[in-house]
Amino acid sequence: MPLENITFKLNESLRIEDIIQVFDSSGIVRPTDDESRIAAMFKNSNLIVSAWDDDRLIGVARALTDFSYCCYLSDLAVNKDYQNRGVGKKMVEIIKNKLGEKVMFLLLSVPSAMEYYPKIGFEKVPNGFIIKRKK
DSSP: OOGGGOEEEESOOOOHHHHHHHHHHHTOOOOTTOHHHHHHHHHTOSEEEEEEETTEEEEEEEEEEOSSSEEEEEEEEEOGGGTTSSHHHHHHHHHHHHHOTTSEEEEOOOGGGTTTGGGGTOOOOSOOOOOOOOO
16 A cells, blocks of 8 residues: 555544554554553653554654654554555654754664664664663
């Protein structure tokens, strides 16, 4: 299916069940057994791009930003049936365009996606620190 048949929406209201389906089918690990936590994750994010095949949610990109200096990409998930078609790249492009050139765009990657992000414009950086979540 060509990318032109996919619709992208900015800050669209999403059903939690649809988000969980995308997460579970994408291979991304999120606490999908906790609907209230997923709901809070999206409620407290201020930049969300969704990808649609007709009325079916097939991808989400969730970010937190001040629209002035930095933006953190928390989630980039595409249903397995739609991967390798440019859906994730297009969602990142939409976010980058919304942020403009003054905003740093960063993320943490799982080991299995380390090769993907440079392909869509991210540069690997050696500096960084983390305090990991306990749950």
